[in-house]
Amino acid sequence: MTYASVLVDVSVRQTDRPFDYLIPDRWHDAIQPGMRVIVPFGPRKVQGFVLAIKETTSLDKVKEIEEVLDVMPVLTEELLLLGSHIAQKTLCFLISAYQAMLPTAIKAVYKKHVQITSDEVYEALPTELAQLFSVVKRREWTEVESLVSKISIVQRAIKEGLLEIEYEVKNKANKKTERVVSLLKVLDEDLKNISSPQQKDIIEYLRMNGQTSVKELKEFLQITDSPIKTLQKNEFISIETIEVYRDPYVGSDIEKSKPLPLVDEQRVAYEHIVSSFKEREHKIHLLHGVTGSGKTEVYLQTIQEVLLKGMEAIVLVPEISLTPQIVGRFKSRFGNDVAVLHSGLSIGEKYDEWRKIQRKEVKVVVGARSAIFAPFENLGIIIIDEEHETTYKQDEHPRYHARDIAVWRGEYHNCPVVLGSATPTLETFARAQKGVYELETMSMRVNQGPLPEVEVVDMREQLRNGNRTMFSTLLHEKIIDRLEKKEQIILFLNRRGYSSFVMCRDCGYTIQCPHCEVSLTYHKHNHSLKCHYCGYETYMPKQCPSCQSDHIRFFGTGTQKVEEAITQSFPEARVIRMDNDTTSRKGAHEKMLKQFGNGEADILLGTQMIAKGLDFPNVTLVGVLAADSSLHLPDFRASERTFSLLTQVSGRAGRHEKPGEVVIQTYSPEHYSIELAKTQDFIAFYEEEMKIRRSFHYPPFYYLVLISISHTDLIKVVKVSEQITGYLRENLSNRSIVLGPVASPIAKIKDQFRYQCVIKYKSEPALYDVLNRIQQFYQEETDKGKLQITIDFQPTMFM
Ligand SMILES: Nc1ncnc2c1ncn2[C@@H]1O[C@H](COP(=O)(O)OP(=O)(O)OP(=O)(O)O)[C@@H](O)[C@H]1O
Ligand SMILES: [Zn+2]
Ligand SMILES: [Zn+2]
Numbered sequence: 001m002t003y004a005s006v007l008v009d010v011s012v013r014q015t016d017r018p019f020d021y022l023i024p025d026r027w028h029d030a031i032q033p034g035m036r037v038i039v040p041f042g043p044r045k046v047q048g049f050v051l052a053i054k055e056t057t058s059l060d061k062v063k064e065i066e067e068v069l070d071v072m073p074v075l076t077e078e079l080l081l082l083g084s085h086i087a088q089k090t091l092c093f094l095i096s097a098y099q100a101m102l103p104t105a106i107k108a109v110y111k112k113h114v115q116i117t118s119d120e121v122y123e124a125l126p127t128e129l130a131q132l133f134s135v136v137k138r139r140e141w142t143e144v145e146s147l148v149s150k151i152s153i154v155q156r157a158i159k160e161g162l163l164e165i166e167y168e169v170k171n172k173a174n175k176k177t178e179r180v181v182s183l184l185k186v187l188d189e190d191l192k193n194i195s196s197p198q199q200k201d202i203i204e205y206l207r208m209n210g211q212t213s214v215k216e217l218k219e220f221l222q223i224t225d226s227p228i229k230t231l232q233k234n235e236f237i238s239i240e241t242i243e244v245y246r247d248p249y250v251g252s253d254i255e256k257s258k259p260l261p262l263v264d265e266q267r268v269a270y271e272h273i274v275s276s277f278k279e280r281e282h283k284i285h286l287l288h289g290v291t292g293s294g295k296t297e298v299y300l301q302t303i304q305e306v307l308l309k310g311m312e313a314i315v316l317v318p319e320i321s322l323t324p325q326i327v328g329r330f331k332s333r334f335g336n337d338v339a340v341l342h343s344g345l346s347i348g349e350k351y352d353e354w355r356k357i358q359r360k361e362v363k364v365v366v367g368a369r370s371a372i373f374a375p376f377e378n379l380g381i382i383i384i385d386e387e388h389e390t391t392y393k394q395d396e397h398p399r400y401h402a403r404d405i406a407v408w409r410g411e412y413h414n415c416p417v418v419l420g421s422a423t424p425t426l427e428t429f430a431r432a433q434k435g436v437y438e439l440e441t442m443s444m445r446v447n448q449g450p451l452p453e454v455e456v457v458d459m460r461e462q463l464r465n466g467n468r469t470m471f472s473t474l475l476h477e478k479i480i481d482r483l484e485k486k487e488q489i490i491l492f493l494n495r496r497g498y499s500s501f502v503m504c505r506d507c508g509y510t511i512q513c514p515h516c517e518v519s520l521t522y523h524k525h526n527h528s529l530k531c532h533y534c535g536y537e538t539y540m541p542k543q544c545p546s547c548q549s550d551h552i553r554f555f556g557t558g559t560q561k562v563e564e565a566i567t568q569s570f571p572e573a574r575v576i577r578m579d580n581d582t583t584s585r586k587g588a589h590e591k592m593l594k595q596f597g598n599g600e601a602d603i604l605l606g607t608q609m610i611a612k613g614l615d616f617p618n619v620t621l622v623g624v625l626a627a628d629s630s631l632h633l634p635d636f637r638a639s640e641r642t643f644s645l646l647t648q649v650s651g652r653a654g655r656h657e658k659p660g661e662v663v664i665q666t667y668s669p670e671h672y673s674i675e676l677a678k679t680q681d682f683i684a685f686y687e688e689e690m691k692i693r694r695s696f697h698y699p700p701f702y703y704l705v706l707i708s709i710s711h712t713d714l715i716k717v718v719k720v721s722e723q724i725t726g727y728l729r730e731n732l733s734n735r736s737i738v739l740g741p742v743a744s745p746i747a748k749i750k751d752q753f754r755y756q757c758v759i760k761y762k763s764e765p766a767l768y769d770v771l772n773r774i775q776q777f778y779q780e781e782t783d784k785g786k787l788q789i790t791i792d793f794q795p796t797m798f799m
Contacts, residue, residue, distance in 0.1 A: 003057045004031055004065060006048040008041050009095055012783045013775070015041075016093045020057040022064045030151035031065070034073030034080055038066045049098055051080065071112070071141070071155060071165050074102060074358070076375050078412055085408060091771060091791050092398035100398055101373040104205065105220070105351035112141035113166045114154065121162040129157055141165070179214040179241050181228065183207060186236050189710065189752035192785060194236075198227040203236065207396070210343045214239065220347065257332040259301050266294050269440035273302045276416040276438075277380055284407060286387075286432040287420040289442030290451060290680065291651020292615075295420045296326065297446075299383050300333050302418070307337065307363050311380030311415075315366045316402055318389035318612065319343070324590045325615060326385075330366045341367030341374070344589075369394060372402045372409070379413040382406045386612060387419035387428060388644055390796045399792050403428075422651060422682070423644035426693065429686055430700040445655070452622070452653040452660035454678045458669045463505050463551065470565045475623045475663040483573055483602055487620045487658065491566075491605045492649045493559055494629050494642075501629070502529060504544035505551040508628075508667040511541070522554035559605060562625065566603060578606035611648045617656035622649055627666040627674055635797070636698050639673040643685050646677035697737060699794070702760040705771070706795040708744060710754040710788045720787065721755040724774055728759060731770045736761040752788075 005018035021039050023031050031037070035050045040063050047069070075083070075098060083097040090097075115138035116122060122130065132139070132147060148154055157163040183206035194200055201221050206212060214228060231237045262270055269287055276283040289295045303313045317326055319342075330338050339353040339362040356362045357374050365374040369392055372382075384392065384406055392402040403419065410417040419428055419437070432439040445451065457472040467473060482489050501519035502511045511520050511529060513536050520529035522540065530537045544552045559579040566575055576592050589609075596604045597616055604610060604619075630642045646664060654660020666674050676685040694701050707724060711717045721741030728738045740757030747754060761767065771791055781787040 001055070002028060003054050003062065004037070004050045005052045005054065006037060006039055006065070007051055007095055007098070008039065008046050008048040009099075010041065010046060011093050011095060013093070013779045014783065016095060018051050020054075020059050020062055022062045023053070024064055026149075027065070027068060027151050030155050031068065032073050033077065034075035036069040036074060038069065039063065040066060049075065049080075049095075068151075071151075072158065074106060074375075076377055078377070078409070079373065079375060081412075082373075082405070082408060086398055086400050086405070088768070089404070090398045090400055090793060091768075091775060096398050097400075100370065100394070100400070101375075103347070103351045103354045105347045106354075113138050114141055114144045114163055115139075115166060117161055117164050124160070125157060125162055126153060128153060129163070133163075138166075179239055180211050181206060181214055181217060181237050181239050182211045183237055184235060187752075188788065190236065192752070192788075196227055196230070198223050199231055199236075202227060202231060206237065212347065216347055255332055256335065257329070259304065259333075260297055262297065262301065263294065263444075263446055265289075265442040265444055266298050266446070269442060270298050270301055272438060272440055273298070273381075273416055273418055274305050277302065277306060280414045281416065282411045282414050284410070284417045284419065284431075284437040285440055286424060286428055286437045287418055287440045287442070288424055288429070288432070288682070289420065289422060289440075290445065291422045291648065292445040292447070292449075292451075292655045293422075293442035294446040295385070295442065296329060298442075299385070299418070299420070300329070302381060303334070303364060303383075306380035307334070309380060311363075311378050312376040313364045313381045313383065314371060314374050314376065314379065314406075314409075315364065315383045315385065316369065316371060316392065316406070317366060317385045318391050319368060319609075324593060327366055330364065334364050337363045339365045339367075339374075341365060341371040343368060369402045372405045379409060380415050381418065382410050382415065383418045383420065385420045387421045388423055388425045390641075393794070393796045395792075395797060397790075399790075399795075401794065422680075423647050424682075426640060426686065426689060427700040429682075430690070447656055449654060449657075449659060451680050452650055452662045454650055454662040454664060454680065456627075456664045456666060456669050456674060456678050459665050459667050460506060460508065469569065470562060470625060471569060471623075472663070472665055475665065476569065478621050478661060478663060479570060479573075479603075479623070482621045483570060485620075486602075488596070488599070488601075488616060488618045489603045489621045489623065490610060490614075490619055490649070490652050491562070491603055491623045491625060492610060493562055493605070493607055493625045494627055494645060502540065502552060502554050503667065504547060504549055505553055505667070506549040507544060507547040509544055509546040509552075511545070559607060562605060566605065570603075573603050574601040575603045575605055576601040578604065578610055608645070610652075611645055614652050615655055616652070618658070619653055619655070620658045620660050622653040622660065622662045624649055624662070624664045624666075627664045627677075628668045628671070631668060631671060631673065636693075636696070637796075639671075639689060639692075642671075643673040643677055643682075643689075646674065647680050647682070650677065650680060697760050702737070702762055704794060705759040705761075705767070706756060706792040707759070707774075708754060708756045708788075708790045708792070709741070710752045711786060712751050712753070714753045716787070717753040717755050720778070720789075721757060724789075725757045727774060728757070728770065732759070732761070732764055732766060736764050736767075 002023045003020045004023050006021050007018050008015055031050055031053065033050050033052055037048055037050055038045055039048050045066060079101055083094060083101065086092065086097040087094040116133050125133065128148060132144065144154060145151065154163065158165060183203065186203050191200060191203060202217060205217065205221060217228065232239055273285050287295055287298065299315060306313050315330065327340055339356045341350060341353050357365055357376060365371050384403060387403060394400055406417050431437045455474060457474055459472065462472050479489060502522055503509065513520050522529055527540050528537055529540055541552060543550060559577055563575055563577050566573060576596050578592055595601060599618065624646060627646060630645060631638050650662040653662055664674065664677065668674060672688050673685065693699065709717055709721045709724065725738055725741050732738065737760040738757060741755045744754040744756045778787060778789055782789055
């Protein structure tokens with residue numbers, strides 16, 4: 001008898017361990033770790049992952065595996081190991097870790113077919129299979145399963161390449177339009193109040209996959225229209241009809257590109273990385289290169305080496321659908337060896353890409369965060385571009401950081417990891433300075449050109465001089481100049497997080513919520529100020545509370561208003577506006593960038609989404625309209641993010657022959673993150689910021705853990721938070737600092753009160769033990785779902 005230990009797909013702590021099941025005779029030898037099965041669990045039948053095969057069990061009564069979902073494992077041995085590492089390090093359920101590694105589509109049950117790969121292999125098939133496929137070349141899996149004597153025979157034939165499995169993924173590409181569902185803001189707390197499991201499934205699904213067509217939702221979740229309608233009525237989702245685009249890269253013939261002769265700094269970095277690869281050393285290289293220094297070319301050529309040795313590469317880029325230019329560069333170098341994984345693809349398309357990796361049809365994957373789980377088995381390099389991006393951290397269960405996963409996998413495969421950025425995180429740069437990471441510096445632009453000239457304009461002064469428009473005199477002049485010369489302009493509106501906040505134009509004072517320490521948002525219709533997070537509301541003051549000036553205005557103008565202002569000031573300019581509104585359609589980004597690249601517009605106006613990765617030769621002027629708005633975030637990383645953002649945007653100018661200029665407009669010109677952005681001097685910024693981090697005990701000097709507690713009963717929340725902090729203080733070493741409990745910045749959301757505490761530590765051997773005990777202590781209550789305790793290691797947000 002053989003048994004399989006199966007991890008069932010039920011997310012409560014009690015079941016988060018494997019249970020033994022009997023393997024039916026026919027599946028003997030065929031079931032392997034990493035396959036999914038259906039097993040009876042209590043009164044239900046649930047999905048589960050096979051973790052191990054064993055000859056004995058300590059149980060008296062063992063139930064039998066009911067159904068096997070995969071013919072070949074979907075999780076490799078490595079990924080199975082990695083899953084338990086993630087569960088341990090982020091304190092999540094093991095099952096959630098495994099689920100995070102797989103494309104959603106795989107959870108749907110597809111019809112599978114088995115077919116012979118070609119007529120030539122026919123001779124090589126074992127008799128039993130030869131008979132089965134002699135006339136019919138392609139059969140349904142269920143049929144094959146019932147006809148063969150042993151499943152392992154089929155498996156072997158698949159491994160030898162004689163047979164192949166084909167999944168029937170329906171293709172919806174021919175349709176012209178479809179109705180799509182988008183998730184509006186739904187908080188964990190809202191989920192608690194939704195009792196219908198179908199509605200919960202829908203939300204969960206949209207969270208994982210982004211915008212999805214109604215049809216796909218219904219198909220994959222096996223639901224009717226009714227739960228979708230209810231969610232729409234309650235404003236948790238929105239439904240709209242959109243045009244359907246296929247994979248934007250299909251059909252658009254991409255020209256093949258050749259490796260460029262590297263410049264000196266590129267060559268040095270390249271040689272270091274390639275040598276770690278050849279020596280099979282797990283080194284972490286920080287490629288610190290100014291914007292336009294040719295980091296991407298270094299990635300491309302190191303990957304080339306890896307491919308020559310028959311090995312594989314993972315490249316992570318932030319929010320890939322936003323930088324089609326980058327994808328294009330990989331596709332044109334490596335052609336069909338590249339799979340692309342990003343949120344802009346439909347569920348079916350994502351699945352197709354994932355299958356290419358699984359079947360070893362591609363050698364390179366370029367993708368967003370979750371591409372770090374690409375099931376390659378022969379990895380030669382992992383590259384994380386723009387390593388400072390916060391989107392590499394998943395802010396939901398399991399709260400992993402792609403950088404940590406990359407390091408783990410690099411160690412497993414004995415291969416180098418490359419972190420690239422013009423503005424690395426302080427954590428990363430500090431490690432490089434200490435020699436934990438190898439530092440590769442590229443301080444020069446490839447074109448030998450200087451970094452763009454940056455000028456900072458004090459907007460308070462503009463006002464004093466009577467200029468009330470959005471454009472300073474300097475920026476205005478330069479825009480006119482470029483329009484005359486037929487050169488292009490990028491205008492960047494920094495508005496991370498806030499649509500419109502109120503600020504005094506004389507002294508720079510901003511009005512904040514007394515409870516949350518975030519800027520209040522101006523609401524035009526009733527002339528009020530409101531807190532986004534806690535709902536606090538007040539009147540818009542007539543005078544600045546700080547300096548009594550009348551020039552207190554709502555600020556952070558939307559892109560639409562800027563567009564109007566451009567039309568007024570520069571009537572002849574052709575403008576492309578890129579923001580969440582204009583780019584929500586699939587394929588819209590690509591289209592707009594292409595138009596701009598073709599010179600069909602003079603000005604590209606946009607938000608964060610145009611800050612990165614763009615490379616247009618004719619852009620010689622970049623204007624930043626509200627440089628300070630990201631400084632007002634309640635986060636110790638606000639300065640770092642502002643500096644990094646300004647550096648990235650500035651880097652879009654003058655990347656080729658023509659020199660570039662940047663104008664930064666701000667109300668806080670004296671702030672060091674803005675002052676240093678002028679020279680794009682990362683090292684100076686790093687040193688300045690490190691002083692602050694040191695004196696306030698922030699990373700990289702300390703590690704952080706954020707524990708959030710929520711419940712509908714305030715007294716309960718306070719009590720549990722106090723218990724937890726008390727327990728932490730008693731059981732952690734006295735070198736660790738425990739802050740709180742305090743109400744979270746978002747103190748209460750939809751009747752759920754929220755409290756939080758923070759642990760700052762340098763080295764704390766007891767940490768995991770203590771946190772585990774806390775989780776176990778409240779397990780019964782948290783399993784019921786009323787009390788929520790989330791533990792976030794190295795958090796990127798403190799809301
Ligand atoms: N060795 C080289 N010779 C000639 N041109 C090069 C070379 N390396 C890169 N380039 C070109 O220089 C430009 C900038 O390079 P690239 O985009 O790789 O820089 P980057 O450091 O990744 O930029 P950023 O971080 O600002 O997006 C690109 O147009 C690229 O094709
Ligand atoms: Zn508030
Ligand atoms: Zn004032």
